[in-house]
Structures are given as C-alpha cells and as structure tokens.
Amino acid sequence: MIKTCTYCKKEFDAKRIDKNYCSASCRQLNHLQRKAVEMFGVSVKAENVKASIDTLSENAKTDEQNVKTVLPEVLKEEEQTPAIVKEKKEIEKEYRNMPSRFIEEVTAMYKSRSVKHSHKLISEDKLINKNLVWINIRLRCLLEAVLFISERNSLSLGDLIEITNAFINLIKSEQFKKLPENYPYRFFVKDFRNKLKRVCIENSDAEDVPLKLNRKLKIELIVYRCELREVVTKIKFSELNFKNE
Amino acid sequence: MEDKNRFKTLSVPLDVLIDVVSIIKETELQNEITGVNVNRSFIELKIEYQNGLGYHQRAIENIESILDDYNHYRFEELETDWRNS
Numbered sequence: 001m002i003k004t005c006t007y008c009k010k011e012f013d014a015k016r017i018d019k020n021y022c023s024a025s026c027r028q029l030n031h032l033q034r035k036a037v038e039m040f041g042v043s044v045k046a047e048n049v050k051a052s053i054d055t056l057s058e059n060a061k062t063d064e065q066n067v068k069t070v071l072p073e074v075l076k077e078e079e080q081t082p083a084i085v086k087e088k089k090e091i092e093k094e095y096r097n098m099p100s101r102f103i104e105e106v107t108a109m110y111k112s113r114s115v116k117h118s119h120k121l122i123s124e125d126k127l128i129n130k131n132l133v134w135i136n137i138r139l140r141c142l143l144e145a146v147l148f149i150s151e152r153n154s155l156s157l158g159d160l161i162e163i164t165n166a167f168i169n170l171i172k173s174e175q176f177k178k179l180p181e182n183y184p185y186r187f188f189v190k191d192f193r194n195k196l197k198r199v200c201i202e203n204s205d206a207e208d209v210p211l212k213l214n215r216k217l218k219i220e221l222i223v224y225r226c227e228l229r230e231v232v233t234k235i236k237f238s239e240l241n242f243k244n245e
Numbered sequence: 246m247e248d249k250n251r252f253k254t255l256s257v258p259l260d261v262l263i264d265v266v267s268i269i270k271e272t273e274l275q276n277e278i279t280g281v282n283v284n285r286s287f288i289e290l291k292i293e294y295q296n297g298l299g300y301h302q303r304a305i306e307n308i309e310s311i312l313d314d315y316n317h318y319r320f321e322e323l324e325t326d327w328r329n330s
C-alpha cells in the first residue's frame with residue numbers, strides 16, 4: 001500500500017495501514033518538530049531541532065566527561081586533605097611561640113637583679129676592686145663546679161668535701177672579710193656553704209653523694225654565674241687557690 | 246622525588262625538657278629518644294619534621310630558640326670535668 005510520509009511527504013510502501021512515516025528517522029523528526037511547537041510556539045525545521053539537540057547531547061556528553069574527569073581530581077584532593085590535615089592547617093594558623101618557663105624565670109631574675117646589683121660590683125676603690133675580683137673569680141669557678149656536679153647522677157664524697165672546703169676557705173679569706181657590705185653574694189655564699197656542710201655530714205658514710213639542686217636554687221645559681229661572667233673570666237678549679245694569697 | 250621529611254637531633258637538658266616536650270606534643274612532631282646522658286642530665290631527641298610545613302618549621306625554631314637561650318645562660322663551654330674545665 002503506497003502512503004505519503006507525514007514528515008518528509010515522500011511516498012513509501014506501507015506494510016501496515018497505520019504506518020505514517022517512511023522511516024524511523026522521519027517519525028523521530030516529526031516528534032521533535034511537534035515538541036518544538038509545543039515548547040516555543042513556533043514551527044522550526046526538525047533537522048535544526050535535531051542538530052541543536054545533537055549539539056546539546058554532545059555538550060552534555062562533554063560536560064559529563066568533564067565531570068567524570070574533574071571529579072576524581074576533586075575527590076583525590078579531598079582524600080589528600082582528611083580531617084587531620086585540616087586540623088594541622090588550623091594549628092598552622094594558630095601556632096604561637098611557646099616560651100620556656102624555666103628560661104622565663106632565669107631571664108626575669110637576671111633582668112631584675114642586673115638593674116639593682118651589677119653596678120655594685122664595680123667600685124672606685126682599687127683595693128676593694130682587687131678583693132672583689134679575687135672573690136668573684138673563685139665564686140664563679142665554684143658556681144660552675146656546683147652546677148656541673150648537680151647535673152651528674154652522683155659525685156664522690158671526696159669531691160663534695162673538696163668543694164665545701166673551697167667555700168669555707170673563701171669565706172675565711174681576708175679578701176672576703178674586706179668586701180663591701182652590699183656585696184650581692186655575701187649571704188648566698190654563707191648559706192650555700194652551710195647547705196654543703198650539711199650534705200657532707202648527712203652522707204659521711206656514703207661513697208657517692210647525690211647533689212641535686214631544687215629549681216629555685218638552680219635558677220639562682222645560673223643567674224649569679226651569668227652576672228659574674230660579665231665581670232670576671234673563667235679559671236679552672238685546679239688552677240685556683242681558695243686560701244689567702 | 247625529594248623526601249620532604251627531615252630529621253633533627255637535639256640535646257635537651259632536663260631543665261627545659263618539659264617545655265620542649267610540650268611543643269612536640271602540641272605540634273604532633275614525630276620523635277624518638279636516641280640517648281640518655283645521666284651524667285649531664287640531658288636526653289638526645291631525634292625529631293622528624295616535614296620540610297616546608299610552616300608550623301613544623303616554627304616548632305623546630307621554637308625548640309632551638311629555647312635550647313640556645315638555655316645554653317647561653319647555663320654554659321660557656323661544654324664542661325667535661327669540674328676541676329679542669
């Protein structure tokens with residue numbers, strides 16, 4: 001049966017009575033044309049609609065491919081920035097220098113004392129100056145020794161007695177007696193000698209003696225050592241005589 | 246490929262150990278105690294840090310600054326013998 005295609009208006013041999021299109025393509029194009037009229041209210045050529053749709057489809061495929069291509073990268077980046085890394089970035093932003101409390105205490109004491117006492121170490125009297133230097137050299141040496149041995153596990157009783165005797169001899173010396181009244185370490189030297197004597201007596205039967213300084217005393221010794229470093233040079237214990245010269 | 250992780254070995258005196266450990270804990274730096282010197286009261290600490298990572302870098306600088314300050318106040322030189330140093 002010969003019929004005319006609804007879309008292309010060409011004649012074709014229809015196998016069935018209800019067949020209106022010569023091909024599936026014409027049927028599809030006619031469908032698109034009708035849709036275009038419904039949507040835009042104008043009749044456009046179905047080929048143009050199809051071309052536009054094909055373009056849109058191609059673009060859609062490209063977009064889909066782009067999404068497929070980009071998505072793994074985004075996910076990959078997401079995988080690279082898990083919660084812990086984000087947390088670290090926050091820490092990075094918020095990082096503040098953490099000061100040492102020990103250093104802060106040393107610095108605070110050092111600064112407060114240097115204002116009050118450093119100038120007192122220098123006198124215009126040459127004889128007093130000579131005595132000051134003599135004492136300060138020995139005191140610095142003893143402070144270095146005490147700090148050193150306090151950081152060891154223990155020291156022999158003989159070594160402790162040697163250091164204690166050096167303190168005793170220093171206090172007994174004429175130079176010490178002639179020091180000005182405001183000598184900043186006078187009280188400390190006598191007090192520390194007494195502490196060392198006590199440790200020696202308490203450990204008189206022991207071979208090794210632990211000499212641990214508490215935090216406050218250690219800070220005090222470190223500060224005194226720093227003050228003395230500014231006015232006298234370091235001389236070895238073995239090279240010094242702690243009795244009167 | 247360049248390895249971004251770096252190592253630093255530091256001698257940390259007992260006096261500032263708590264301060265240094267606080268920084269390590271806070272910044273989650275990987276660390277290992279590689280030595281203990283009981284006669285000098287310090288530990289050898291090996292710290293692993295990520296090169297180029299700002300907060301790691303600042304933490305290391307923070308620790309080194311504390312150790313520098315400590316050494317400045319505490320030592321003139323590393324004594325080995327109280328009589329002859």
